[in-house]
Amino acid sequence: MGDIADIAAGRLSADELSQNFKDMYPPLDPRQAGIEASRCYFCFDAPCMEACPTGIDIPNFIRKIQTENYRGSAIDILTENIMGGACARVCPTEILCEEACVRTTQESKPVTIGKLQRFATDWLMETGEQPFERAASTGKKIAVIGAGPAGLSAAHRLSMLGHDVVVFEAKEKAGGLNEYGIAAYKVPNDFAQEEVNFILSLGGIEIKYGQALGKDISLAGLKAEYDAVFFGGGLGAVRSLGLDDENVSGVYNAVDFIAQLRQSSTKTDVPIGRKVVVIGGGNTAIDMAVQAKRLGAEEVTLVYRRGPDAMSATHHEQEYAQINGVTIRHYAKPSRILSSDGVVTGMEFEYTEIGNDGKLNGTGETFTLQANMVFKAIGQVFVADPVTEEAACLEVQDGRIVVNDDKATSISGIYAGGDCILGGEDLTVAAVQDGKLAAHAIDKYLSA
Structure with a gap:
């Protein structure tokens, strides 16, 4: 400087x-988590679930905390949001699930869903267990551009579905904004890398660092070499x-x-x-x-x-x-x-x-x-040049990549998600959901 x-x-x-x-908010201990979980009404048609971009079954994971089934609670969360630990720390729950909580309208104090989510996911990560397993190998290989929330979410789900994944990351570390772009007091103590390691422990995912699109790799080159491509490169300028x-x-x-x-x-x-x-x-x-x-x-x-x-x-x-x-x-x-x-x-x-x-x-x-x-x-802003090369030109509108509901781009076999897509919400939790949806769409595409 x-x-x-x-x-x-x-x-x-x-x-x-x-x-x-230090940590922005101290984590709940088991006693505090139990007390807070008991405040949930366990609504049948829970509005908090509708407000969660990744569709986590919030009443179910909270009920499991109440019964001290912490492992089951964490698996419920991570099945829908593999970066549930980071999202519990950085997600604006006050305008999403917690704003929708029935308790909010009754006593202006919602169930602290974010803190309960953190409690469960932290508990599981501290055990060192990888609760998910890979399906039988499909023999397919997918390229993922960007090791941020969207890319890692897609990579993890694709690996679970039996595909081999190679992630191309321009920087020296994975994690995207969770590693580089969020206040240090929100994600302290190297948690972002711990979560990356947890995701990679599933297996079937290789990360190649120092690989920038438009410089070290090209969209057309990856399209030719891999069975499918997911772009989760975020915003570059x-x-x-x-x-x-x-x-x-x-x-x-x-x-x-x-x-x-x-x-x-x-x-x-x-x-x-x-x-x-x-x-x-x-x-x-x-x-x-x-x-x-x-x-x-x-x-x-x-x-x-x-x-x-x-x-x-x-x-x-x-x-x-x-x-x-x-x-x-x-x-x-x-x-x-x-x-x-x-x-x-x-x-x-x-x-x-x-x-x-x-x-x-x-x-x-x-x-x-x-x-x-x-x-x-x-x-x-999104730097569109690397995805609008003549050999593989994606449709871009208003400075973002155009995708359909399955996160498919204008080129067959290429998908995108996260902040780079048109209509993206610029939220970690939304990027994770994009990656998950794209992974299932890619799996369907490869099975056709």
Whole structure:
């Protein structure tokens, strides 16, 4: 990051950083899990199940926790969502299963489904058991591009169905956003890699690292060599602010910084500025802002162009940032980067308002914030070039891959899922479901 005034590593002691980046929420112990499970009504037509993108039988897994059948509970979860451990930690349950919980309407306190899911899946993973088995070998070989949630979910289910899978991953580790893109306090203690190892322990899955599509491998090449291909490469680029001097020292992409932070075991080697500005309104912006504060930044301000209801980060996430010392300012958009001698010194913002036509307009009034680090978290975009090569050109619409309900692309034998597809929900749990559905569709395709 270079030597920039007011940016330094180790602003806090190792003990303080360790405390700041420990588990976001302490796990339930067996007694707590039993008490919480007893709050479930075990609804016959459970609305929480309808709200779960992967269709986990929530009342059933909770009932098994209540009867201390932890193994059975975990298998119920993992059968539908093989990354149930990560999803229990990062899934926005407050707007999915827990929001739909009948308890919510009665006493404004849903059953903490996410914590119960974590309890069961953690219990099983700690035993070291791999509860799933592979079917008899089909002799078929499938290529999976990307070792993120969608790719790993597809690979695991395809292996269970008896196929051999080779996963091509551009980075040095598997896990995708679970490894590189989520706040360290949400998935601490190398859990992401533990979950990857659990998935791979099924067998029949090989991961080749340092294999980037469009550089080391091609879609057409994989299509020719393998019986089917699944693309789960996610989003590969970050949106630009479109301002002058955007590349001055001190202006960073939040996703890149979070990835660096996640790979640091102690956090003592991660530099942070005294005054930090984060631009954006999604989970990445919240994660970046909270982690900047926890690294020792004195002032952290998150600025979003619209109001709180328009932020893609949930109200729960917004509140969490605020109670962690982050100031959130709404209705302001970046208008100018302030710098001196090639180093950022602050940001100028223009106040915004919603017009009668519903469009966002600038008011002409501005304000400035001092900053020695500015983080862009205004969304990511899909890099379509590697999947639109002449020899294997997938249909792309609105910057995403077009798929049908089976996650099949416009080319027979090639499937896709996760953030890269049109209509994708940009959620880990949704990516896992895409991979699972695609795996069954691929199995059907190969059996035809």
